[in-house]
Structure formats: structure tokens, C-alpha cells
Amino acid sequence: MVAIATDRLTKVFDDGTIAVDDVSLEARSGEFLVLLGPTGCGKSTILRLVAGLEEATSGHVLLDGEVVDGLDTRDRRIAMVFQDYALYPHLTVAQNIGFPLRAEHETPDEITARVAEVAEELGIADLLRRLPRHLSGGQRQRVAMARAIARRPRAFLLDEPLSNVDAGLRAELRADVATLARRLRVTTLYVTHDQSEALAMADRVAVLRRGRLEQIGPPGQVYDDPASLFVAAFLGTPRTNLLQGAVYADGGRVVLDLGSQVIELPSDDPRLAALAARHTERVTVALRADALAPVAADAAAGPVLRGAVRAIENLGHEALVRLTTGMLPTSVPESRLELPDTGQHLSDVLADEPPRGHPVRHTLSRMIPHQRQDEPPATARTEYGFYPVYEAERSAEPSPGELVVRVPSPRLPRRGEPMTVAVDLDRLLLFDRGGARIRLDRP
Numbered sequence: 001m002v003a004i005a006t007d008r009l010t011k012v013f014d015d016g017t018i019a020v021d022d023v024s025l026e027a028r029s030g031e032f033l034v035l036l037g038p039t040g041c042g043k044s045t046i047l048r049l050v051a052g053l054e055e056a057t058s059g060h061v062l063l064d065g066e067v068v069d070g071l072d073t074r075d076r077r078i079a080m081v082f083q084d085y086a087l088y089p090h091l092t093v094a095q096n097i098g099f100p101l102r103a104e105h106e107t108p109d110e111i112t113a114r115v116a117e118v119a120e121e122l123g124i125a126d127l128l129r130r131l132p133r134h135l136s137g138g139q140r141q142r143v144a145m146a147r148a149i150a151r152r153p154r155a156f157l158l159d160e161p162l163s164n165v166d167a168g169l170r171a172e173l174r175a176d177v178a179t180l181a182r183r184l185r186v187t188t189l190y191v192t193h194d195q196s197e198a199l200a201m202a203d204r205v206a207v208l209r210r211g212r213l214e215q216i217g218p219p220g221q222v223y224d225d226p227a228s229l230f231v232a233a234f235l236g237t238p239r240t241n242l243l244q245g246a247v248y249a250d251g252g253r254v255v256l257d258l259g260s261q262v263i264e265l266p267s268d269d270p271r272l273a274a275l276a277a278r279h280t281e282r283v284t285v286a287l288r289a290d291a292l293a294p295v296a297a298d299a300a301a302g303p304v305l306r307g308a309v310r311a312i313e314n315l316g317h318e319a320l321v322r323l324t325t326g327m328l329p330t331s332v333p334e335s336r337l338e339l340p341d342t343g344q345h346l347s348d349v350l351a352d353e354p355p356r357g358h359p360v361r362h363t364l365s366r367m368i369p370h371q372r373q374d375e376p377p378a379t380a381r382t383e384y385g386f387y388p389v390y391e392a393e394r395s396a397e398p399s400p401g402e403l404v405v406r407v408p409s410p411r412l413p414r415r416g417e418p419m420t421v422a423v424d425l426d427r428l429l430l431f432d433r434g435g436a437r438i439r440l441d442r443p
């Protein structure tokens with residue numbers, strides 16, 4: 001299997017849209033790499049560049065370390081599966097799977113044998129005579145995968161292949177797709193805007209925002225150790241609590257001031273000096289729901305936050321409890337996930353004087369962009385780029401400074417009740433005003 005790499009890959013479309021901006025990443029041989037980001041962040045364009053369906057403005061695509069920029073799509077031997085499967089409706093399953101082989105001029109016997117082999121591998125051998133319209137969504141998905149692997153591709157590119165499947169089946173198919181790719185040990189680039197899907201499937205996740213790579217790492221790492229506020233905000237359900245704060249150091253005491261409440265660091269905390277050096281700095285404090293644990297009002301030894309229960313969402317084994325706290329949500333733009341990411345336009349970069357060393361600025365300063373259009377991106381397929389399932393929640397009144405806490409079901413509080421939560425300081429994340437992570441444990 002091949003390693004797929006991009007080296008400073010950049011794609012600016014003719015209308016000036018910077019779809020991919022200086023992206024260098026690698027999917028190792030046999031790896032399942034998920035490209036994750038909001039709609040319009042450039043995921044599909046990266047796939048199309050890797051497949052050779054689109055020409056890069058600058059930078060390179062490499063297969064096993066070799067630059068393939070000039071290589072024809074067919075000669076790259078990479079299979080792509082798109083979200084609409086694109087099965088031929090008038091052809092049977094067997095004919096659909098065999099179609100790419102016919103184009104390769106294989107003999108009918110060879111085609112029949114390979115179709116049977118692939119169908120067996122995907123558990124669809126009994127469907128070979130059916131037409132696509134007589135298949136379920138999941139079965140169609142498998143046929144599309146079978147067709148993609150029939151040519152023994154060196155790599156798989158999957159573009160939101162599960163987006164047309166209903167939620168229940170999605171979870172099942174997601175496991176199927178990942179298992180299949182791993183069994184075949186095909187290097188796979190898998191595109192999704194669904195963070196839970198990415199975390200569940202990936203060997204590593206590459207998080208993209210506005211055409212740029214924000215972070216790449218194993219799911220546990222991008223979740224627990226986000227490099228930026230955007231990554232912290234984008235990953236995790238329920239959404240990470242993101243609060244406005246400021247650092248205050250007074251004598252030996254260091255506190256994170258959250259407006260109406262404070263988090264004080266213990267006097268023996270190893271991060272004390274590093275945080276004290278940021279006295280009066282404004283920060284975003286990120287606390288995932290699982291970094292907060294309900295405690296008795298007077299029992300906690302460490303720092304606590306207090307609030308009143310505003311809403312309880314019962315999930316069966318546990319509930320998500322929303323507390324009003326009097327604190328303020330962060331105002332840093334990188335934390336806002338509600339709108340589709342409209343991306344960057346070349347005119348924004350070129351108008352940005354004095355030059356700030358933007359990587360595409362130099363490559364592209366000779367191009368004359370058209371005016372930016374204020375229309376939403378043509379590829380935006382959902383009204384919201386993020387968590388479409390949270391629609392109902394978003395339309396509710398915004399509640400400033402709310403904290404979301406997980407509470408085990410047997411101990412559910414009542415609405416309006418006061419609640420105290422202990423803060424796990426090891427899981428508290430800090431970001432600066434630009435949305436970059438503040439790491440207190442490193443110089």
C-alpha cells in the first residue's frame with residue numbers, strides 16, 4: 001500500500017477562493033486518516049487534488065514519496081467513493097462492480113471471477129443480480145465500495161460516504177467501512193464534517209479550518225490535547241464549555257477570573273509560575289463536560305464552580321445538565337461554530353497590508369482575483385456546518401455562561417436547584433485571544 005502525502009499543497013480557484021492553503025500532511029501506508037472540518041474547509045478539494053481531478057496552484061501530491069503532480073488520475077490507481085455512490089441505475093450489482101474492469105479491457109471470465117471475489121469480501125454475493133433501486137442504503141454503500149476496490153487500488157479516497165444513510169445505519173456502516181479498509185490494509189483518506197464519526201473511525205484525524213491544517217494526530221490526542229481553540233470547540237459532544245477569563249496573580253495566589261467566579265490554582269501547582277507570568281492577560285478557559293464533576297456544596301477540596309440547574313437532558317444512563325453560572329462565553333471568533341465556514345478569499349490575503357507572511361501571498365500575488373462574492377459557498381450542503389443534530393438546541397435562547405455537566409442518572413437534580421461542580425485542573429485548557437493554546441507545562 002502507498003503512503004499519501006501532500007507537501008505545501010495550495011489550491012486557489014479562478015474566482016479567488018483559497019480552498020486549500022499550504023497543507024502538508026501524510027497518510028502512512030495502510031493508515032486510515034480522516035480529514036475533518038466544517039463545510040467549505042477544503043476537505044473535498046484535497047481529495048480531488050490527491051486523485052488528480054484538480055490541479056494544484058502550488059505544492060505537491062506524493063505517493064510513496066514520489067511527486068505525482070503530472071500523473072493522470074487513472075495512473076495514480078486511487079479509488080474514490082463519493083457520498084452519492086453514483087451507481088449506474090440500469091446496471092445490476094455485478095455489472096456495477098465489474099464496470100471499471102471492463103474499462104481496463106479485462107476478459108469476461110476475469111471480470112466474473114473478480115466480481116465474485118470482491119462481492120464475497122463485502123458480504124453482498126447474494127445481491128449480484130439486483131438493480132441498485134432494489135437495495136437498501138447500506139447495501140448500495142457496499143456495492144460502491146466493492147466497485148471501488150475491484151481494480152485493486154493502491155489507496156481509497158472516501159468523501160462523506162455515509163452522509164446519505166440514516167443515523168442508525170450510519171453507526172453500523174461506519175464500523176464496516178473502517179473494518180474493511182483495515183482488513184484490506186488500503187491507505188485511506190476519509191472526509192467527514194462529523195467529529196464523532198472522525199473520532200470513532202480514524203487512526204489519525206487531520207482537523208482543517210479555512211483550508212489550513214489546524215492539527216493532526218490520533219483521536220485521543222486531538223481530543224485531549226487540542227492545539228487550538230477551534231479544535232477544542234469542534235471536537236466533543238456535548239460542546240466544550242468555553243468561558244471568558246483573565247489571569248490574576250497576587251502575591252503567591254494565582255486565579256483564573258471568570259467574571260462572577262474564579263478558579264484558584266493550588267499553591268503547589270507546577271503551572272503556577274507560568275500562569276502568574278500572564279497576569280492580567282485575557283484568556284479562554286475550556287472545560288469539557290467530563291472535566292467537571294458534581295460534588296456536595298461543602299465537600300470539594302479543590303477548585304469548584306457553582307450554578308443553578310437550567311435544563312436537564314436525560315440520555316438514559318446519564319444526563320447533560322446545563323447550569324447558569326453568571327460567567328460569560330468566550331468571544332474569540334475561533335470558538336464560533338454555528339455558521340458554515342465561508343473560507344478565505346485571495347482578496348482578503350492580498351488586501352492584508354502590511355504583508356504578514358501568509359504562505360499563499362507570495363505564490364499568488366501575481367494573480368488578479370475577482371471580487372469576493374458574499375454568497376454562501378456553493379458546496380455548503382447544510383445550513384450549519386456543525387452538529388446539525390443540535391438544531392433544536394441552537395434555536396433556544398442563548399444562555400450566557402452556561403456550563404454543561406454530565407450527571408449519572410440516579411442522581412439527577414431538579415431544575416432551579418443549585419449545583420456545585422469540582423474542576424479537574426489537569427483537564428482545564430487555556431487559549432489566548434488569538435485562539436492559540438497556552439501550554440503552561442512547556443516553556
Ligand SMILES: Nc1ncnc2c1ncn2[C@@H]1O[C@H](COP(=O)(O)OP(=O)(O)OP(=O)(O)O)[C@@H](O)[C@H]1O
Binds near residue numbers: 039
Ligand atoms: N470549482 C470551484 N470554484 C470555486 N470555488 C470552489 C470550487 N470548488 C470548491 N470551491 C470552494 O472551495 C472551498 C472548499 O470547498 P470544498 O468542497 O473542498 O470544502 P469541503 O470542506 O469539502 O466542504 P463540504 O463538507 O461542504 O463538502 C469552499 O469555499 C468552496 O466553495
